[in-house]
Amino acid sequence: MSPRSSTNARTPRGERGIVLLAVMILTALIVTTAVAYARHVAMAGTTTADALRIHRSQESGESGVNWVRQALRSGADSTVATVPIEEGGGALVTLSGSGTTRDLVVANTDYYGLGATVIGRATVTPDDASGLLPQLSSSAIARIKSSSPTLLSDGAVLFDTEIVGVLVIRQGASVTLRDVVVTGAVVSEEAFFSPPYQSWNATTLRLDGSVRIDPGPILPECSIVMPDGAVFADPTTSVEVGGVVVAKRMTLDGIGSLNAPIAITGPLILSNKIDRPGAGRGPRPWPAALEFTTHQLSTLAFPHFVPSSTELKAIATFPFPVKQNAFSPTN
16 A cells, blocks of 8 residues: 655755744844834934034034134134134134144034033144244244344454354344354344344345354254345355255355255255255254244144043033924024
8 A cells, every 4th residue: 555645744954944044034134124214213303403503513613623723824823712603603712832732722602502622732833834934933032132142234244263152144234254164143133023024124144265154052953044134155155054044045156065954935046066965855843943934733633631520510410401493493
């Protein structure tokens, strides 16, 4: 007798596992989609005026930081200003510091008491966006005046000598150095003042024979500071300058070397026999005795801020405003 056939054949064990796994994956996908949609609906329903105000406060903070960038490029070192923001908002910006470091605080509490405060520390580098030459710092000017400098009037000629200290060229004077070694600096009297420099007070420094100018302790790293004047040397002159040169224009037709940065606003003519050791190997630092009119933001960091106990108490007891319709005309 042949065995009876059955139409209720069992599904193999392996196939049942695959079906179960597919059902679980599909269920998980449905649940995830439902949760995501529910969150979207919840977020859309909570777009209140408070959320918009906080967003505006954050935007004001970013606008304040951008204002600081512009202020640095415009010559501001330390300032307190209220920066108006579109839609009636604003930010109180405080910029302080000197040298290569600036501290900034951007505070905004204009939107119903809800605001954001940005506290940052920036590193700045000199920038020539204004087209102005660097100037002597107030401390550098005080050091020069207290050092009993040698004052040179129009037509003065120094020759066959060594000088230790600072030579100050009087306003409008033309001076010649012939076979002279200076350990210090040559500074125009106009450099003690702020620009613009008057043309009738412009100074001239002529180098003749063999001339060497190395920086000294009064103006470290500076050799010639004549933002109003001109420096000339004819083809027979041998020149060695070890410090920074600041001048309106300069023409060196002889031989020699310039071993420091040069800041010139007018024509710069250098003989092919003038060496520039170290030039072209990246930016070199400027002396602390010189201050640039403008700066650019090099780095910006936001240090960790630890609130005081008073600030924590104020945060805990802050009376949040009553929620309003996000599309209310009062917003």
